Amino acid sequence: MNDTTYDHPEGSLAALAKPTWLDVVNSWITTVDHKRIGIMYIGYALIFLVIGGIEALIMRVQLSVPNNHFTSPEVFNRMFTMHGTTMVFFVGMPILFGFGNYLIPLMIGARDMAFPRLNSFSFWVSAFGGLLLYFSFLGGDGLYGAGTAPDVGWFAYAPLTARIFSPGHSTDYWILGVFLSGIGSVGTALNLVVTIISLRCKGMTMGRLPLLAWIYLVVSWMVFIAIGPLTAAQIMLLLDRTVGSHFFDAQAGGSAVLWMHFFWIFGHPEVYILVLPAFGFANEIIPVFSRKAIFGYAAMVGATVGIGFVSLGVWAHHMFTVGLGPAGNAFFTFATMVVSVPTGIKIFNWLATIWGGRISFATPMLFSIGFLFQFLAAGLTGIMLAVAPFDWQLGNSYFVVGHFHYVLVGAILYMIFAAFYYWFPKMTGRMMSERLGKWHFWLFTLGFHITFDLMHIPGILGMPRRVFTYEADRGWGSWNMIISIGAIFQVIAILIFVWNMIRSYMKGEKAGPDPWDAWTLEWSTSSPPPHYNFAVEPVVESRRPLWDRKHPNDPDNAYE
Amino acid sequence: MSTHTLIETDSTEQWRLPDKGLVGMICLIVAEVAIFSIFVVAYIFYIGKSLGGPTPAEVLTLPIVSTICLLSSSITVHFAVTTLEKGKSGLSTAWLALTVLLGGIFLAGTAQEWHELIYEKGLTISTNLFGTTYYSLVGLHASHVFIGLVMLSVALLFGLAGKLESKHAHRLDMLSYYWHFVDAVWVVVFIVVYVIGR
Numbered sequence: 001m002n003d004t005t006y007d008h009p010e011g012s013l014a015a016l017a018k019p020t021w022l023d024v025v026n027s028w029i030t031t032v033d034h035k036r037i038g039i040m041y042i043g044y045a046l047i048f049l050v051i052g053g054i055e056a057l058i059m060r061v062q063l064s065v066p067n068n069h070f071t072s073p074e075v076f077n078r079m080f081t082m083h084g085t086t087m088v089f090f091v092g093m094p095i096l097f098g099f100g101n102y103l104i105p106l107m108i109g110a111r112d113m114a115f116p117r118l119n120s121f122s123f124w125v126s127a128f129g130g131l132l133l134y135f136s137f138l139g140g141d142g143l144y145g146a147g148t149a150p151d152v153g154w155f156a157y158a159p160l161t162a163r164i165f166s167p168g169h170s171t172d173y174w175i176l177g178v179f180l181s182g183i184g185s186v187g188t189a190l191n192l193v194v195t196i197i198s199l200r201c202k203g204m205t206m207g208r209l210p211l212l213a214w215i216y217l218v219v220s221w222m223v224f225i226a227i228g229p230l231t232a233a234q235i236m237l238l239l240d241r242t243v244g245s246h247f248f249d250a251q252a253g254g255s256a257v258l259w260m261h262f263f264w265i266f267g268h269p270e271v272y273i274l275v276l277p278a279f280g281f282a283n284e285i286i287p288v289f290s291r292k293a294i295f296g297y298a299a300m301v302g303a304t305v306g307i308g309f310v311s312l313g314v315w316a317h318h319m320f321t322v323g324l325g326p327a328g329n330a331f332f333t334f335a336t337m338v339v340s341v342p343t344g345i346k347i348f349n350w351l352a353t354i355w356g357g358r359i360s361f362a363t364p365m366l367f368s369i370g371f372l373f374q375f376l377a378a379g380l381t382g383i384m385l386a387v388a389p390f391d392w393q394l395g396n397s398y399f400v401v402g403h404f405h406y407v408l409v410g411a412i413l414y415m416i417f418a419a420f421y422y423w424f425p426k427m428t429g430r431m432m433s434e435r436l437g438k439w440h441f442w443l444f445t446l447g448f449h450i451t452f453d454l455m456h457i458p459g460i461l462g463m464p465r466r467v468f469t470y471e472a473d474r475g476w477g478s479w480n481m482i483i484s485i486g487a488i489f490q491v492i493a494i495l496i497f498v499w500n501m502i503r504s505y506m507k508g509e510k511a512g513p514d515p516w517d518a519w520t521l522e523w524s525t526s527s528p529p530p531h532y533n534f535a536v537e538p539v540v541e542s543r544r545p546l547w548d549r550k551h552p553n554d555p556d557n558a559y560e
Numbered sequence: 561m562s563t564h565t566l567i568e569t570d571s572t573e574q575w576r577l578p579d580k581g582l583v584g585m586i587c588l589i590v591a592e593v594a595i596f597s598i599f600v601v602a603y604i605f606y607i608g609k610s611l612g613g614p615t616p617a618e619v620l621t622l623p624i625v626s627t628i629c630l631l632s633s634s635i636t637v638h639f640a641v642t643t644l645e646k647g648k649s650g651l652s653t654a655w656l657a658l659t660v661l662l663g664g665i666f667l668a669g670t671a672q673e674w675h676e677l678i679y680e681k682g683l684t685i686s687t688n689l690f691g692t693t694y695y696s697l698v699g700l701h702a703s704h705v706f707i708g709l710v711m712l713s714v715a716l717l718f719g720l721a722g723k724l725e726s727k728h729a730h731r732l733d734m735l736s737y738y739w740h741f742v743d744a745v746w747v748v749v750f751i752v753v754y755v756i757g758r
Contacts, residue, residue, distance in 0.1 A: 245695075
């Protein structure tokens, strides 16, 4: 990061003096620059990724052999609650908003987000939410001496969250942490929508908008509609716990199932909020490494909007085992199956983009190809679980855990890795090591498949999720041992990734403005970009402005 | 390839994009609608499911006066905006003052209603499901009215200090959208709580 170019209001005197570390810290804390906020979002998410990963490892150690006592049942409950909450709210959301913050203004030729101070506020309020959640390890005891971190599961079903079943303050910390993260998410989503609608550079019509920006537009819209119910439900739960209201209190006629509905009205769109940006990264990366324009731009936009729309009507497929009645089962099975149409369109469009291209297997492309296979497999187990009778058999089993980790790790995390390798040169000005990148990819893929392919099997054999241990005669022991061994490969791969980032930042090869010979506007400015992004506001005439500039005799807009 | 511009062309057509204040306010309202709809759904879901009294029919009376005040404040804030657009700051300040007054009467009406319910009719948020849903839905709306009133009062203070000019009309317009939204929510709350729920 070229901190020295950061403009000090004091003027030339301050620019002459070398900034002390305090100046640097101050400039980061007070910044309203979308690139710095984006990097802080990403850095913050990476820290929580490590924390959430350690929690996952603790669970894997505990489950690797039957009748294990590595952790107590109480600690195990805290681990799966904190792992889920952390990964969804404090890794997934911030890392995606981080990339959105960094990339969207650059891609649409803007100098910053629409509301820079709101941007800063949203980041810090989300960050504070994460700190509050983890402060529960210290402050969750309350006056009751019961519990430390939250242990109610990431979807916090009633009545377990009621004051009598969950004494102390741990659940209150969970509510407030998630609530604040929601406020930050809505703020950033609002900022992204306004930036994309109102700050596009000249010539950037909606039909020429990069697909990543289209996706962030739809995602932000979904954030408004999905985070609202979560916020409302958290307010209700907080009222139940603090002033004695009865929203989810069955003793007074309240309904525990209502909480499930409210939570999953948020929870299922949330899955698409997390996975759509991964699709967006694929939309940018796959064409560049296939040396072809994206196949079916309009169909991609339509499919994105379609996924956004359908995803709002599928929430109760998380609740088949509650008993929805024939009409509910039929509707939610059907609606869930319908999602596979727009996602299928996307997969075929990516394949058609690769088809006949001059494919370069650089690390971002390797991760993208891994993503294509794994996302397809995750979709197939998703279709299986969408069938209500199948779900009655395997709901809340390790089959479900395997399925959604296939989406969250196999699809989303893979595309996040691809995005790191692709945009790291833009953010730092230096290339990441391809050799280490390939080690990262192959080790992680090996570990991923050992862990999450096999995780489906104990589920089919009847192992429920969230059990802290199991008897030896169930026959789950060797499967769990192999699953835990897979985690070791993933840890080594992640360590290589972290080392790759640190080493490349220090002494990686200089990247230059456009190392991948790409086509979108962020590659037209220096790496890292100056804080004003573009010295002259760009003007675009097609979906691939840099192609036009590199090939003035064969501009793109003739074919659009 | 460094930081210089792309191909400059003489695009004659004008490049106009939607106003960012307006888009932002629409986004905020959509997000707020999502929150309110969940509270409304909870209210409707729990109508008649309380295990004990008091019931809505026993304790609720139609808040006609405060409803009229709140709805007419939408008209007055509209006039505050249009007069400011024409540069009539003094008149705009007067309309703002009237808006704040009407909003204040509404909040005072809610306060009085709650006082009566709590101290005379014995309904609190923990009494039964009706109390739970009633206080949370009406309270959520009232807190939005309060936030709107604070912002309107800030504008009013600027007007009284003579700092309100026609260049601020756009900002006041955006604030008025929020106020109209709060009013529209009251129409829904009124129908759900005082008409359907009673």
